[in-house]
Amino acid sequence: MPQAPPSGSNRPSDSLSKDDLKGIYRQMWILRKFEETLLDLSKAGDLRGSLHLTEGQEAGPAGACLALRKDDAITMTYRGHGYYLAKGVNIKEVLAEIIGRENGTSRGRGGKMHVFDPEHGVLGANGIVAGGVPTAVGAAFASWLKGDDSVALSAFGDGAMNQGVMHEVMNMAGLWKLPVVFYCENNLYAEMTSLEASSGVTEVHKRVAAYGFEGVKIDGNDPLEVFDAVTAAVEKARAGGGPTLIEAMTYRTCGHYQLDPGFGGYRTREEVEEWKAKSPLIRFGAVLKEKKICKDKDLKKIEEEAAAIVAEAKEFALAGPIPSVDGLADGVFA
Amino acid sequence: MPQAPPSGSNRPSDSLSKDDLKGIYRQMWILRKFEETLLDLSKAGDLRGSLHLTEGQEAGPAGACLALRKDDAITMTYRGHGYYLAKGVNIKEVLAEIIGRENGTSRGRGGKMHVFDPEHGVLGANGIVAGGVPTAVGAAFASWLKGDDSVALSAFGDGAMNQGVMHEVMNMAGLWKLPVVFYCENNLYAEMTSLEASSGVTEVHKRVAAYGFEGVKIDGNDPLEVFDAVTAAVEKARAGGGPTLIEAMTYRTCGHYQLDPGFGGYRTREEVEEWKAKSPLIRFGAVLKEKKICKDKDLKKIEEEAAAIVAEAKEFALAGPIPSVDGLADGVFA
Amino acid sequence: MSEMTYSDAVKDAIRMELRRDPDVVMFGEDIAHHGGMMQVTKGLLDEFGDKRMIDTPISESGFMGMGIGAALRGLRPVVDLMFFDFALVAMDQIQNQLAKTIYMSGGKVKVPLTIRTQGGGWKGAAAQHSQMLEALFVHVPGLKVVTSSTPADAKGLLQASIQDDSPVLFIEHKQLYGVKGEVPEGDHIVPLGKADVKREGSDVTIFSYSYCVHLALEAAEKLADQGVSAEVVDLRTLNPLDFDTVAASVSKTHRAMVVHDSYARCGIGADLAAQIQEKLFDELDAPILRVTGGDVSVPFAGELENALLPNVERIVATANELVS
Amino acid sequence: MSEMTYSDAVKDAIRMELRRDPDVVMFGEDIAHHGGMMQVTKGLLDEFGDKRMIDTPISESGFMGMGIGAALRGLRPVVDLMFFDFALVAMDQIQNQLAKTIYMSGGKVKVPLTIRTQGGGWKGAAAQHSQMLEALFVHVPGLKVVTSSTPADAKGLLQASIQDDSPVLFIEHKQLYGVKGEVPEGDHIVPLGKADVKREGSDVTIFSYSYCVHLALEAAEKLADQGVSAEVVDLRTLNPLDFDTVAASVSKTHRAMVVHDSYARCGIGADLAAQIQEKLFDELDAPILRVTGGDVSVPFAGELENALLPNVERIVATANELVS
Numbered sequence A, B: 001m002p003q004a005p006p007s008g009s010n011r012p013s014d015s016l017s018k019d020d021l022k023g024i025y026r027q028m029w030i031l032r033k034f035e036e037t038l039l040d041l042s043k044a045g046d047l048r049g050s051l052h053l054t055e056g057q058e059a060g061p062a063g064a065c066l067a068l069r070k071d072d073a074i075t076m077t078y079r080g081h082g083y084y085l086a087k088g089v090n091i092k093e094v095l096a097e098i099i100g101r102e103n104g105t106s107r108g109r110g111g112k113m114h115v116f117d118p119e120h121g122v123l124g125a126n127g128i129v130a131g132g133v134p135t136a137v138g139a140a141f142a143s144w145l146k147g148d149d150s151v152a153l154s155a156f157g158d159g160a161m162n163q164g165v166m167h168e169v170m171n172m173a174g175l176w177k178l179p180v181v182f183y184c185e186n187n188l189y190a191e192m193t194s195l196e197a198s199s200g201v202t203e204v205h206k207r208v209a210a211y212g213f214e215g216v217k218i219d220g221n222d223p224l225e226v227f228d229a230v231t232a233a234v235e236k237a238r239a240g241g242g243p244t245l246i247e248a249m250t251y252r253t254c255g256h257y258q259l260d261p262g263f264g265g266y267r268t269r270e271e272v273e274e275w276k277a278k279s280p281l282i283r284f285g286a287v288l289k290e291k292k293i294c295k296d297k298d299l300k301k302i303e304e305e306a307a308a309i310v311a312e313a314k315e316f317a318l319a320g321p322i323p324s325v326d327g328l329a330d331g332v333f334a
Numbered sequence C, D: 001m002s003e004m005t006y007s008d009a010v011k012d013a014i015r016m017e018l019r020r021d022p023d024v025v026m027f028g029e030d031i032a033h034h035g036g037m038m039q040v041t042k043g044l045l046d047e048f049g050d051k052r053m054i055d056t057p058i059s060e061s062g063f064m065g066m067g068i069g070a071a072l073r074g075l076r077p078v079v080d081l082m083f084f085d086f087a088l089v090a091m092d093q094i095q096n097q098l099a100k101t102i103y104m105s106g107g108k109v110k111v112p113l114t115i116r117t118q119g120g121g122w123k124g125a126a127a128q129h130s131q132m133l134e135a136l137f138v139h140v141p142g143l144k145v146v147t148s149s150t151p152a153d154a155k156g157l158l159q160a161s162i163q164d165d166s167p168v169l170f171i172e173h174k175q176l177y178g179v180k181g182e183v184p185e186g187d188h189i190v191p192l193g194k195a196d197v198k199r200e201g202s203d204v205t206i207f208s209y210s211y212c213v214h215l216a217l218e219a220a221e222k223l224a225d226q227g228v229s230a231e232v233v234d235l236r237t238l239n240p241l242d243f244d245t246v247a248a249s250v251s252k253t254h255r256a257m258v259v260h261d262s263y264a265r266c267g268i269g270a271d272l273a274a275q276i277q278e279k280l281f282d283e284l285d286a287p288i289l290r291v292t293g294g295d296v297s298v299p300f301a302g303e304l305e306n307a308l309l310p311n312v313e314r315i316v317a318t319a320n321e322l323v324s
């Protein structure tokens, strides 16, 4: 059974092209620019409700989704913008959704916590902690029952590990060797509560000892390590080897939501600054330079491209029609 | 931190008196006679609903409850008759409850799945698989918050391990080192489904690796081994050492409920017969003889005493008043 | 047509659907090898194999949620909940996820999942194994809620439920499994959302569903002896509700009552009474009365349980109160 | 008396109870160190320490069930659910365990546990973070269900809830935290089970509770300008219901309506309408009408959310329909 290969030797990411690598960097910038835009829209009053940003965690979605096929399934959380964007959902329609327009992915009914796009395998972001994990396992269950080779990945946080339903589906995934990847973004906090204050065992990947499949721990701020681990897990799953839990160490350098300054209470400014310095965009930019794939100006150009994509999406979204009240009850049933 | 001592050397049970040992044997017979009586009452139409008997599992309640104090808390399942009896609840009132009389433990409102007796620390049998485990952990939480030295024990089956709420409370018990003992009666089946068919990891005690406390596996058909393991776990808990999970290997030699013949479908007659030969009453009777504490006639006498206690309880129960319809809504609120 | 029990009719519906559509799969506790605690699914494993009939661990939240994922990926799962009471264990997955997925997707996805369960009392099963909880699922929008009182309806409505592209909660009743009736052979569809007049009458309408329809019919018989002509309407689908049939009956009898064995407050009876008086105020010659399972947990003792749950006498008395 | 926000009044009640009784403890997610997502419990950790104010993992079922055990062993827990919607995650422990424990024990035990939560929309929080689910908890018996619309009521009812020996579900509302009002200092008890006439009137009664009382009062003001005298009754405790106060008002105005922002079907409005028409049929000059949160999941887009949930205009129009 394939295992997550030791870093350094024969890594799946070794065969990524220069364009792939630049693509990862671009994808991370798109996410960052996208979220900056969301914050602007929120401040301007154009975006309602709370906003859970993912600053500092851009490597996860960029690396993980690159390892997935279009027909693979994925679920994510309220903090899942990066995943549905990297999975291929139209960014314009996502942005339209997030500001509640009729041309949004859910016609404005879902909002940012509920983005769906079955065509790209996106089976929903979710507002309930761990609430969407069973959906992904169910997608894997469908693959298993049908005997096809698609897989499912669910991205969730460290805090989600303490929900009962997680235990139930991990047990079934292990029991039936379902083709699913549990991608746990361990950012050390659940809202304002630290991992140590909420789990008897803080090494998340060790908790799968209860379910009979493998858990691995990776540097979740390195998109290539993410890509490698997810690729290995996906290959194993496609080959019938069952699930893997990936504990991806990362850090949310912003607040839990837009009104949380992110430090002062539960975290020190120093801790946040330390992680900011290790943030995926900075590190991966340096990697691209080191590998001589990009110079500073190339990096800048990618950033600007990303900004332009997001700006265009914003324009599209703001021009989108307001949903008509006549359609209020559309979609209660299929 | 005290550990479950290796059997053979310095076992807590070494200091049990002859009367204690005979008491264990008596307690197991009381349970057996009690359940035979329940089955008779059910066949006679005096007892309503399904009946989950525990034939072959008598060592657990007898051994575990002997290791508890009156002020320790306990919860159990629909198959928990043995525990509430051994914990000290008045057998007459239990039997009255089970046939729905006003002088039953719950005035006939609860029935056999819902026996409560806070005076003896009995915080409820339960009809929902794993449903009563949080109650026990909550009792331990109360002890912990109050700083007193009472402990709580919850008895449940192997199938209950797959419920989400079990995971949640085990995590909190491990996190806060709560004084609770998880007593898992691994009788290899949940209804008609085997452990292998329902869990990715069938060694139940290993599943607590996810929660940071100790799991031990014992011969659950030996009441002394049960006593030793529970005593060690209870001492550890009282001393602030936190929870223990005890996986007690046992077997239900009867059906899941009164209409299940117990073999033919999910288990072979041979398997059942094999375990019948290893059943606690037979084995422990032999131990008492071997230790020269009892002769055959003494064993017989204990059995008869147990039968007499149950017969008296049956008489009491059958003479009990039928609940008056006027009091139908009593107890919706305190 | 052939005569069969309600239990066999349910099995027949599941079998027809498993045959009709390879995407139909069923899972739940002890349904495959054992054939279900009520023996309803006995034999289906042999015909369809263990990738269509799947025994699960005791993990109601987990497998309910997996049903959603499976439905979104093209399967048509029938998820078995052994007792209706256990729906509460899976409530987040049922009400926050399953019931809202289509709406939250802006109508983009289909979620063809049928939950099949059974509830009801009179069995000495006490507070945690006797509940009929349909009102909870009518309250939170997004599930079709279906009941049936006869074998033929059970078959036809269950086939329709499994074929539906929205999630459906299909509720059976402990007291119904032994009931016999004529059932059409082969495919049989009773459309969702249609009530059925089970007995015509002119003085008073008794609205009911599931097992209580039988109590209502018995009461109607007794009422007829007393010179009162009672119409019995089986609501069948509780959501969406067939208010047209309700209105037609009330406009005819001008007196209505509702009978169900679930809790009274915020129950189906309350809902129906509220709608009827709202829309048909001038048609009513008397208040809409209710015979329900009260507002008490189901007690264990037989005398208490029987006193709590509806019976023919109370239905007759209530109908008489209405027409007097 | 001093003027304070609803938010501070809730904090004041919790503080009074933590001071009064050493057995009162509070636990939930982010309530201690962070002071709650709505900042209601800010500062209590400092005064009472981390054995009275406890942050939990994200395990609603688990800590709800632990609350039951703690209550049975002499504590008086206040269990915090960050959003009302999350009650569904803990539903088995709330409805099959907590709500039934006293009854299943034959009245032998007390279960002095208060669940404190908040619901409601108008915030763009969409389908899983905007629900008011009170009807689900009125339907299944065994919980007292308490709401409040003013800071004074919030304080008095929450203190009464925590002192009660039965489990209580105490429901706050997102839109209320900033509302200001005069609140008695020191201990303040508003007994459970008593409705409150918030405005007297003679033409029509508007029954409401929680935040919607404010919409009703605003509507009553507008109606007064139009020459319609509306009485506004704040039901406050939804279970047990103070039907005496309901009946007195209906017997005076002969026209009634119910306003709430939760779902319509099997909702509190349906329940109240059913009871009123049942018991006061001859007092009614018009049907009981409802202004509710409809039968649709809460949509994200502001225009849709605002159209779905009650507003002053709809209340005024409905009242006018009743009196015309």
Ligand SMILES: Cc1ncc(C[n+]2csc(CCOP(=O)(O)OP(=O)(O)O)c2C)c(N)n1
Pocket (backbone or CB within 6 Å): A079, A127, A128, A129, A156, A157, A158, A159, A160, A161, A185, A187, A189, A190, A191, D029, D058, D060, D082, D086, D089
């Ligand atoms: C069942 C449930 N409980 C509580 C919440 C409130 N809540 C939203 S995010 C969050 C923290 C989740 O932490 P984690 O899983 O680590 O993910 P992160 O936010 O760090 O990405 C909580 C408690 C919720 N949405 N759902």
Ligand SMILES: Cc1ncc(C[n+]2csc(CCOP(=O)(O)OP(=O)(O)O)c2C)c(N)n1
Pocket (backbone or CB within 6 Å): B079, B127, B128, B129, B156, B157, B158, B159, B160, B161, B185, B187, B189, B190, B191, C029, C058, C060, C082, C086, C089
């Ligand atoms: C939540 C829930 N799901 C399903 C059931 C039905 N049920 C009753 S007993 C049982 C098997 C439990 O097995 P186990 O935990 O091993 O205990 P045992 O009966 O073997 O003592 C099941 C599935 C239930 N009571 N509660």
Ligand SMILES: [Mg+2]
Pocket (backbone or CB within 6 Å): A157, A158, A159, A185, A186, A187, A188, A189, A190, A191
């Ligand atoms: Mg986190």
Ligand SMILES: [Mg+2]
Pocket (backbone or CB within 6 Å): B157, B158, B159, B185, B186, B187, B188, B189, B190, B191
């Ligand atoms: Mg078992």
